Amino acid sequence: MQNDSYISTPPKATASSALAKLLSPIRQSRAFTYLWLGQWIAMLGSSVTMIILPIVIYNLTGSSTMMGLAMTIYMLPNVLILPVSGWIVDRTDRLRLIWLTNATRFLIMLTAAVLMFIDQLSLPVLYVGLALYGLMDGIFVPAYSALRAEIFTPDIRNAANALSQMSIQAVRLLGPAIGGLIVTFTSPGSGFALDSLTYLISLACFIGLGRFYVSSRKQTKQQTLTQDKTTKSSMMSDLLEGFRILKLHPWLWITIVIFSLLNICFQGIIAILVPWLFKIHYGFSPVVYGLAMAGTGVGAVLAALLFGSRSRWRHRGWLGYGGAILSGVALLLLSIVSWAPGLVLVMVLEGFGMMMFALIWETSLQELVPIESFGRVASLDLLGSYALLPFGYLLVGWLADYRGGIWTIALFSIIGMLLLVAGLCTKGIRNFD
Template sequence: MDLGPLRDSRDFRLLFGSGVITMFGTFLTLVAVPLQMKELTDSYMAVGLVSVAEFVPMVVCGLWGGAIADALDRRKIIISTEAGLCVTVLALMVNATLPTPQIWVLYVVGALSAGLGSLQRPSLESLMPRVVRHDQLTAAAALTSFRWNLGAIVAPGLSGLIVIWSGFATAYGINVATFLISLILLWLVKAPPQAEDAPPASIRALVEGVRYAVSRPDLMGTYLVDITAMVFAFSTALYPFLADELGVPAAQGLFFSASAVGSLVASVTSGWTNHVHRHGLGVIAAAVVWGAAVALAAVMPTVWGIFACLALAGAADMISGVFRSTIWNQTIPDEFRGRLAGIELLSYTSGPMLGNARASLMGQLGGTRFSLGAGGLLCVGAVMAMAGLLPRFRNYDARTDEHAIRERARREALAEN
């Protein structure tokens, strides 16, 4: 694994450390809120509505977060939203200490938290090219993925134990502490502010960002291929049914963790990605492997065979994410980076939601194995079709692409000054 960004960039180390700490605390809340809602209501519908309450703020604030990331000081946006997230968890902690915790607080705070997180994400994403050298952006993306996947494996289990052993108020209190530590690290970041002539945040600015994205087939390829792969092959809604069919209900936990395990393995062996320059072709190949692995899982007769296939799918998804992130960070001008990060947020959050809806419908019509296998094969076919329809994306080469060359020259000029 290439650790160059951690060695060479103080600001990246601070952002990385903040992300590690915040992620653990966030998982505490992600586990605690549905558990507390279940304890208070004993209703599947009530628990499910927490996600529904979060969806609209996530979409609206994700787009607006991109606009303000290009208009205002990204560092200040990150610090302000981090402080807001800390306050939301503090409200959950206070609510949990009441003799009768209020259900509406979980919904309102869940919506606020989703909105603040979506406001923050574009600024975080667009800050990366400012704190990492141009030639280290692929390594930085791999390190960020490693951080996330390690947390996704370890943090939920620890969070569940803390909630069971110490209660909801303690879990929320620990999360407040993690946010406070994270705020200190973020305060120490010294990334340069936006240019004085940056356009103000507005609907017009959002439209300009969308027009810029549409004008670049290579960028559109990163969004369309990822959404296509997720819609046809993302199938976590099928895992409980698949485990029941195998007669091992407890295996659904393995299935849910398989993707993160595969992604983690791919992250720690990701040094080779620095030598790849055809990133569009890399995204296409990874998406094909993702779909093929999901299709193969449909015919596996054992729990561990399915686990291996899902882990392979997770590894492919991680590689796809690294190459997509590299294209974004190496080619998008700084004045558009925030707005495009908002579009990216929508692309990789909407795909899994639509994918689970597709998986559930096909499972209802033809069964679990049919939905899993057909979805994987449809993914392979659709991605290959996208590759044929998007030659600019397929042939993208970081060594010769005009946008990559321009951004590399701009960053070198800034470094010299």
């Protein structure tokens, strides 16, 4: 007798259903669509610049230490503004802050492009631009995170996070390749000009977002005003609110502490030593370096597709930290593999692992943190991630020049993985579901 209690789902129907789930935020929310477009368009130009910038600095100096100094100059204003930027985000119009920061970054990149075209961009001027750019990022990122937490409602949250990250990583996949081609066949000034154009288009998208987000913004502002009248909270009390929320959730505060150290290891390798590995150590062309960095985008897109295919994931502590450990294994392999296609595949693995962690982390923040306090918590998260990076960039650059880049890559990747294993030894991380 045939058993009709089980009917298999055709593979095409399953794939169609997964795609429909992934694209559901576009159909359900106009605000999401404008926010999504605004961010990934801006990311296109930034991903081109992040390929061009190290090449420009290494061409000018040939020094890992100077590259580390450049990243430190970018990070310092970012870190210094973060303790108060979350309070600013929660007490002012988040969307207008995004307009301001995008307009400023447009002007910075336009100025850099003009100076490059007339051959007047010196290292001190470049450092000033990086400092101002870092300051704008320190305001933009908490504002964007808080805006995203409000627009990514629970009914679309997993798919919205996955689609957002997948599109950003797809742009990062394309951007490095474009950056490599621009440096090889035109000039770095063309890349800076492209970045300025994308910020201008992104600004137009965020202005369009205001038509769909304004009522929600007014409601949030009214709730904040009511709370002020009833509690008469001081600015210091407001700033400490983020710490109180983090204290309630071991998953949040333990992860922030661990990643404050981990980012020295992993981000130091990616920002300082990966460009050195391709350009100086192996002497590959900028196109090969661009393809390798695009590989991180491929891996991240694959992770986002996997994450967005389900509305709920279990054992997220293991899954998130396991992804970060996978990224550490990939970085360690950079010190072993010398074949160009193999290095590209290693970067695919790195992008996949870190994106799995990033998606789980962002979703958990949106679930656990109240929307009216999200800016403050997001700024503390960023402060934890970035506070030690200026020191870390200098340390990685100096150690690479002193002991060797390959040795430094191996050392910091191993230290990073040990930090992640230590995190998994705590119940707050291991039992997060």
